[in-house]
Amino acid sequence: VLNQDDKALKNLLSEYHYADIAEILDELNLDDSVYVIKLLDSETTSDILMELDEDNREKVLKNLSSKEIAEEVEELDTDDAADIIAELPEERQAEVISKIEDAEHKAEIEELLAYDESSAGGLMAKELVKVYETWTVAGCLRRIRGQARDVTRVHSIYVVDKQEKLIGRLSLKDLIVAKSEQKISDIYITNVDFVNVDEDVEEVAKVMAKYDLEAIPVVDENQTLLGRITIDDIIDVLREEADKDYQLAAGITQDVEADDSILQLTKARLPWLVLGLFGGLGSVFIMQGYENIMATVPSLFFYTPLIAAMAGNVGVQSSAIIVQGLANNNVKGSLINRLLKEVGLSLINGFALALLVMLFGYLVGQNTTESLAIAVSMMSVIVVAALVGTFVPIILDKRGIDPAIATGPFITTSNDILGIYLFFVIAGKIIGF
Amino acid sequence: VLNQDDKALKNLLSEYHYADIAEILDELNLDDSVYVIKLLDSETTSDILMELDEDNREKVLKNLSSKEIAEEVEELDTDDAADIIAELPEERQAEVISKIEDAEHKAEIEELLAYDESSAGGLMAKELVKVYETWTVAGCLRRIRGQARDVTRVHSIYVVDKQEKLIGRLSLKDLIVAKSEQKISDIYITNVDFVNVDEDVEEVAKVMAKYDLEAIPVVDENQTLLGRITIDDIIDVLREEADKDYQLAAGITQDVEADDSILQLTKARLPWLVLGLFGGLGSVFIMQGYENIMATVPSLFFYTPLIAAMAGNVGVQSSAIIVQGLANNNVKGSLINRLLKEVGLSLINGFALALLVMLFGYLVGQNTTESLAIAVSMMSVIVVAALVGTFVPIILDKRGIDPAIATGPFITTSNDILGIYLFFVIAGKIIGF
Numbered sequence: 001v002l003n004q005d006d007k008a009l010k011n012l013l014s015e016y017h018y019a020d021i022a023e024i025l026d027e028l029n030l031d032d033s034v035y036v037i038k039l040l041d042s043e044t045t046s047d048i049l050m051e052l053d054e055d056n057r058e059k060v061l062k063n064l065s066s067k068e069i070a071e072e073v074e075e076l077d078t079d080d081a082a083d084i085i086a087e088l089p090e091e092r093q094a095e096v097i098s099k100i101e102d103a104e105h106k107a108e109i110e111e112l113l114a115y116d117e118s119s120a121g122g123l124m125a126k127e128l129v130k131v132y133e134t135w136t137v138a139g140c141l142r143r144i145r146g147q148a149r150d151v152t153r154v155h156s157i158y159v160v161d162k163q164e165k166l167i168g169r170l171s172l173k174d175l176i177v178a179k180s181e182q183k184i185s186d187i188y189i190t191n192v193d194f195v196n197v198d199e200d201v202e203e204v205a206k207v208m209a210k211y212d213l214e215a216i217p218v219v220d221e222n223q224t225l226l227g228r229i230t231i232d233d234i235i236d237v238l239r240e241e242a243d244k245d246y247q248l249a250a251g252i253t254q255d256v257e258a259d260d261s262i263l264q265l266t267k268a269r270l271p272w273l274v275l276g277l278f279g280g281l282g283s284v285f286i287m288q289g290y291e292n293i294m295a296t297v298p299s300l301f302f303y304t305p306l307i308a309a310m311a312g313n314v315g316v317q318s319s320a321i322i323v324q325g326l327a328n329n330n331v332k333g334s335l336i337n338r339l340l341k342e343v344g345l346s347l348i349n350g351f352a353l354a355l356l357v358m359l360f361g362y363l364v365g366q367n368t369t370e371s372l373a374i375a376v377s378m379m380s381v382i383v384v385a386a387l388v389g390t391f392v393p394i395i396l397d398k399r400g401i402d403p404a405i406a407t408g409p410f411i412t413t414s415n416d417i418l419g420i421y422l423f424f425v426i427a428g429k430i431i432g433f
Numbered sequence: 434v435l436n437q438d439d440k441a442l443k444n445l446l447s448e449y450h451y452a453d454i455a456e457i458l459d460e461l462n463l464d465d466s467v468y469v470i471k472l473l474d475s476e477t478t479s480d481i482l483m484e485l486d487e488d489n490r491e492k493v494l495k496n497l498s499s500k501e502i503a504e505e506v507e508e509l510d511t512d513d514a515a516d517i518i519a520e521l522p523e524e525r526q527a528e529v530i531s532k533i534e535d536a537e538h539k540a541e542i543e544e545l546l547a548y549d550e551s552s553a554g555g556l557m558a559k560e561l562v563k564v565y566e567t568w569t570v571a572g573c574l575r576r577i578r579g580q581a582r583d584v585t586r587v588h589s590i591y592v593v594d595k596q597e598k599l600i601g602r603l604s605l606k607d608l609i610v611a612k613s614e615q616k617i618s619d620i621y622i623t624n625v626d627f628v629n630v631d632e633d634v635e636e637v638a639k640v641m642a643k644y645d646l647e648a649i650p651v652v653d654e655n656q657t658l659l660g661r662i663t664i665d666d667i668i669d670v671l672r673e674e675a676d677k678d679y680q681l682a683a684g685i686t687q688d689v690e691a692d693d694s695i696l697q698l699t700k701a702r703l704p705w706l707v708l709g710l711f712g713g714l715g716s717v718f719i720m721q722g723y724e725n726i727m728a729t730v731p732s733l734f735f736y737t738p739l740i741a742a743m744a745g746n747v748g749v750q751s752s753a754i755i756v757q758g759l760a761n762n763n764v765k766g767s768l769i770n771r772l773l774k775e776v777g778l779s780l781i782n783g784f785a786l787a788l789l790v791m792l793f794g795y796l797v798g799q800n801t802t803e804s805l806a807i808a809v810s811m812m813s814v815i816v817v818a819a820l821v822g823t824f825v826p827i828i829l830d831k832r833g834i835d836p837a838i839a840t841g842p843f844i845t846t847s848n849d850i851l852g853i854y855l856f857f858v859i860a861g862k863i864i865g866f
Contacts, residue, residue: 019643144609231664232664235642238671238675239675250682257761258755258771262774262777266781269782270782270785272750274785276746277743284793288735299717299721301727301734302734303713305716305737305740308742309741309846312845317705320685353707357714360714412746
């Protein structure tokens with residue numbers, strides 16, 4: 001790719017979208033990436049930097065001087081600028097900020113850095129188009145021309161009163177459709193959705209998705225307009241959230257990717273495997289307690305992996321439906337109704353599976369009492385596993401813990417132990433040991 | 434809620450956002466929902482209908498006449514209108530369409546119904562703002578006022594040539610900032626992203642997310658502008674996709690919710706449990722083959738649920754990372770490198786877990802050879818499970834099958850059987866049977 005012909009390379013890259021260049025750089029080695037970043041002007045490279053994979057961006061930033069980073073940051077919107085700076089080591093943060101030349105941009109970035117990353121304040125940008133209710137449409141259009149130059153996409157125009165309090169909104173479309181002598185106070189829409197600066201980003205995402213908003217203004221407790229959040233940032237929040245839930249369900253903590261280092265991947269995966277191991281050792285203990293019946297009913301021991309698998313699968317299914325229902329706010333009705341439904345559902349599934357087990361036992365010529373004992377105790381295990389899978393996430397959610405943690409190894413492991421214990425107890429009652 | 438005082442109720446509801454009213458109706462019984470829908474005017478109720486839960490919408494629509502549905506549909510944008518009609522039974526579709534009064538709206542809806550639901554054509558709306566390159570800014574603003582009244586949000590203005598071919602775009606902002614005597618051909622941006630009408634919606638979502646687009650024009654093979662897709666529809670696609678992957682990983686097919694009927698939930702869940710059952714019965718077969726060693730090394734049998742759990746957990750972890758990597762396009766490098774990495778990773782994890790198993794064996798006074806046999810064979814099982822978890826999704830993806838199907842019961846079940854088989858074979862070599 002890099003044959004030192006700077007001009008040709010520059011021309012070539014100028015035809016690509018920054019997101020595509022970022023994808024190419026993610027594939028190159030570090031030296032080449034830094035080389036390309038230094039070659040292009042900061043207007044393009046700032047956007048490329050934002051699109052780079054986080055790990056690669058960290059490495060590239062290490063190879064740029066504070067002055068160079070400050071130049072990149074000048075080109076970015078305040079929200080992206082604050083994100084980049086927040087990723088730097090603390091001692092470099094102050095250095096980079098001190099080298100930003102535009103005093104207003106600098107002050108805004110410093111303001112944004114003060115907010116918690118997972119709050120609306122941490123996600124919002126200071127760039128927005130704001131008009132005072134006293135302006136006319138014509139005057140408004142004139143002034144918006146100035147403001148809009150700094151704003152990548154306008155979306156909504158926010159209407160404030162003299163105290164900078166948010167009182168309404170105006171779409172560009174309304175403004176264009178209105179007559180030029182009208183006053184803003186006559187045409188603005190008072191019904192405006194907004195979020196508080198301390199609101200959790202996941203909550204903000206829910207509000208925006210529910211009302212199909214493409215941007216939402218952010219206010220403080222006095223209703224003063226502070227910034228706005230746009231839908232593209234929310235898409236990232238939704239994707240990260242979905243990825244996180246998916247990984248948790250698979251027994252992976254932390255946000256890891258296929259291309260992360262072995263150490264990072266081990267840190268994210270090993271703890272869950274250790275949990276599973278302890279669960280398995282628990283089963284070993286339980287089964288050791290029944291060692292004396294091994295000679296008389298060996299088949300029970302052959303069925304233990306099946307019982308564990310059924311308990312695990314049913315638990316994961318039940319918990320996944322509840323976790324998703326909780327996330328989308330569609331778990332309704334009383335706990336008792338849900339309990340009855342889950343019992344009914346697992347009885348149907350359990351009965352169908354029990355019949356198959358009986359059939360299998362018959363085909364392989366197994367003792368009927370044993371087959372019956374296995375089938376009935378498996379059915380009980382399935383009912384209990386479904387209840388555990390349903391109620392653990394609900395209880396976690398009520399206590400303010402992310403219920404997603406309950407799907408996956410946590411439920412599987414506890415259902416494995418519980419299932420094998422129940423299996424031997426119930427089968428024991430039927431066979432009589 | 435409903436005490437028959439229509440006026441008071443109407444006033445009360447008029448203050449709510451349609452998304453909130455839909456949420457309230459989802460909680461009410463059918464008669465009350467239909468009552469409220471009939472009470473309010475179709476401008477509001479059409480939006481409410483779109484926000485209702487799909488099952489509830491189906492029931493409400495059954496209680497409305499074709500004429501009433503046609504009235505609702507008249508108020509909706511073409512994409513939503515087509516979605517509602519597509520949900521109706523076939524014989525009602527034609528009836529409702531014939532009762533739509535606006536001929537243009539009707540023709541557009543019929544056009545949209547012809548596209549595949551999972552293609553860009555099935556997602557796009559006909560509403561958009563289109564200008565010809567020959568217009569002036571002033572003339573353009575005048576005409577846009579007319580077009581824009583039909584379009585909920587303007588986003589971008591698409592520039593076409595005389596043959597209706599898409600040649601560029603213009604943002605409302607650019608138009609406002611431009612001087613009124615300028616020609617469109619002087620100020621439009623030729624660099625416009627677009628998708629083909631047959632493109633898969635998931636591909637469209639990727640393009641829009643990558644380039645941070647809030648709307649994208651849809652064209653046919655001649656580059657003729659047909660419609661546009663907006664980001665709010667894409668958010669729904671992304672969420673459904675994430676929900677589907679999450680459910681598949683948990684062993685649930687079809688898009689079910691916590692509040693669906695027991696029958697629907699059984700249909701989505703039972704097939705995966707049957708798969709798991711067959712896997713379990715496979716383990717029974719394998720273990721029956723080793724019945725003769727039960728008396729000499731009973732402990733091996735106690736460890737089978739542990740082995741199955743480890744094989745399952747490792748497989749799910751590996752496959753989840755690959756499935757996510759494939760979805761986000763960040764699985765890079767050669768297959769050999771990925772193989773080496775996965776082997777390295779699982780050796781580290783497996784070794785740590787093997788040490789714990791040895792320690793446990795020592796603490797409970799287990800025969801050292803047996804502990805060693807168990808630990809070593811478990812480690813082998815973990816390595817194999819990781820490889821299966823990594824390569825099954827990659828192979829499925831290469832063959833054009835959704836790799837998400839590989840995470841969950843499919844991987845767990847095959848790893849369970851494979852794991853238990855390997856466990857006995859390897860432990861057998863070490864202990865000597």
